[in-house]
Amino acid sequence: MKNDYLQRLKYIFWDVVAAIFSYTALYYFRQTVIEKQRFAEAGPSFGQTYLFALILIAGFWVTAFWITGFYKDIYRRSRLKELIYTFNSTLLGCVFIFFALMLNDWVNNFTDYYRSFLTYFGFQFFTTALLRFLISTRTAVRIKRGKIWFNTILVGSNENAVDLYTEMASAKGNGNKFVGFVSVHNNIRFLVEKNLKHLGPHNELNDIIKEHEIEEVIIASESSEHGKLEEIINNLEGTNVTVKMIPDTYDIISGKVRLGSLGAPLIEIRHELMPLWQRVVKRIFDIVVSLTILALLSPLLIFTGLMVKFGSPGPIFFRQRRMGNKGKYFDMIKFRSMFEDAEKDGPQLSSKNDARITGWGRFMRKYRLDELPQFMNVLFGQMSIVGPRPERKHYIDLISKKAPHYKYVLKVKPGITSWGMVKFGYAENVDEMIQRLKYDIIYIENMNLFNDLKILIYTVLIVLQGRGK
Numbered sequence: 001m002k003n004d005y006l007q008r009l010k011y012i013f014w015d016v017v018a019a020i021f022s023y024t025a026l027y028y029f030r031q032t033v034i035e036k037q038r039f040a041e042a043g044p045s046f047g048q049t050y051l052f053a054l055i056l057i058a059g060f061w062v063t064a065f066w067i068t069g070f071y072k073d074i075y076r077r078s079r080l081k082e083l084i085y086t087f088n089s090t091l092l093g094c095v096f097i098f099f100a101l102m103l104n105d106w107v108n109n110f111t112d113y114y115r116s117f118l119t120y121f122g123f124q125f126f127t128t129a130l131l132r133f134l135i136s137t138r139t140a141v142r143i144k145r146g147k148i149w150f151n152t153i154l155v156g157s158n159e160n161a162v163d164l165y166t167e168m169a170s171a172k173g174n175g176n177k178f179v180g181f182v183s184v185h186n187n188i189r190f191l192v193e194k195n196l197k198h199l200g201p202h203n204e205l206n207d208i209i210k211e212h213e214i215e216e217v218i219i220a221s222e223s224s225e226h227g228k229l230e231e232i233i234n235n236l237e238g239t240n241v242t243v244k245m246i247p248d249t250y251d252i253i254s255g256k257v258r259l260g261s262l263g264a265p266l267i268e269i270r271h272e273l274m275p276l277w278q279r280v281v282k283r284i285f286d287i288v289v290s291l292t293i294l295a296l297l298s299p300l301l302i303f304t305g306l307m308v309k310f311g312s313p314g315p316i317f318f319r320q321r322r323m324g325n326k327g328k329y330f331d332m333i334k335f336r337s338m339f340e341d342a343e344k345d346g347p348q349l350s351s352k353n354d355a356r357i358t359g360w361g362r363f364m365r366k367y368r369l370d371e372l373p374q375f376m377n378v379l380f381g382q383m384s385i386v387g388p389r390p391e392r393k394h395y396i397d398l399i400s401k402k403a404p405h406y407k408y409v410l411k412v413k414p415g416i417t418s419w420g421m422v423k424f425g426y427a428e429n430v431d432e433m434i435q436r437l438k439y440d441i442i443y444i445e446n447m448n449l450f451n452d453l454k455i456l457i458y459t460v461l462i463v464l465q466g467r468g469k
Helices: 004-034 048-067 079-102 111-144 159-170 189-193 202-211 223-236 247-252 276-296 298-311 359-366 374-379 393-402 404-411 419-423 430-444 449-465
Strands: 150-155 176-183 198-201 216-219 242-245 257-259 267-269 317-323 329-335 384-386 415-417
Touching (some): 004 111, 048 079, 150 159, 150 202, 159 189, 176 202, 198 202, 202 223, 223 404, 276 298, 276 374, 276 449, 298 329, 329 374, 374 384, 384 449, 393 404, 393 430, 404 430, 419 449
Parallel strands (some): 216 242, 384 415
Antiparallel strands (some): 257 267
16 A cells, blocks of 8 residues: 655655745755856855745645645656646746846846846756655555555456456556455456456446555446446545546546556546646635625625615525535525515425515626625635535536436536526526536536636626526
């Protein structure tokens, strides 16, 4: 097995060493070459300013590498990919440090800026790359010698599974230690003959993963088993395992996948929808925009609240239990747009000519004013500005009966606006909710900051044109 925690510490420690060495080299270079006249008599000085900058720089590099995802998937990354990543991240990081800390430094002419930058980038890149290469090379050797392995199970028991197991078991250095296989149908004879242990049927997959501390699941299915594939993938969503499958099943999987680079030609299904740095930027954006909107629109919020209060009896705000990210419940806040006790007969979706909606509530819905308090949910971390609309458990249960893939929506934080809201709008029944769902699935499988921005622009146009309903 492997120790991710210790391996990350190795990378972090040597990245800090590289950052200290590189900045020290730059500091010495500037005092002995760029500012030679200034330090001619006293010589290079490494005082409090140097030490403070050293701590700041080291923290910057570790944080930058962390949020860009370098310290994840550290065992299966090729050395070439690691080198390319190191070059790109080091170049961007050095540019940032140059503009943040070095641009205002004393120089004789502008060529000194270029010399300082190239010196720093050279030391930072080559030192970091060399130390990482040594770590990854030692790791590759240990995997090849069988000192590091990954507990692996095979899902499937058909001829494809037999061929794949035979190929991977005979290969050296892939790190896969097959614990056993999980059957999709009852044809288990082929793999049992290969001395691979039958761990149980596919509907017990999650329990098998926990019991045997599985780190990698390889799905080998054929055309007769495709009906079970969606069920298997859905069940694996909540697990922290690497999921791979044979290439001939690629055309039936919607989502972002990438070809594996080691061993047999497998396709890896990615659980991570956005890189860490994008998730960090998205959260910062959510907080900044929410605070800005709540501050700038505070007069409108007060006016809207007063109109709700005096327009019909009942509270100003309407709180409703919704299901959010990873199935966690939260109270979504809206301005009340319906008469009090509108759901005394049970959950009901609103319709175009819904008599339960107040006069002011109809105006609010047209311009989405009733959604404004949800920026508080965003600040609380329960929602994002862009994401699938959250639903009540009552409707989630109804949707899931017809569309089991609804659980994909729970992989992300719900949002105030979404691609489904932009393209479809509010749903009046379960069938329409399912139609809107396909847009949310498309968004989730293509999540990035650019698409968030595009959805926001469309939403603003809808609000300004009063096309909400």
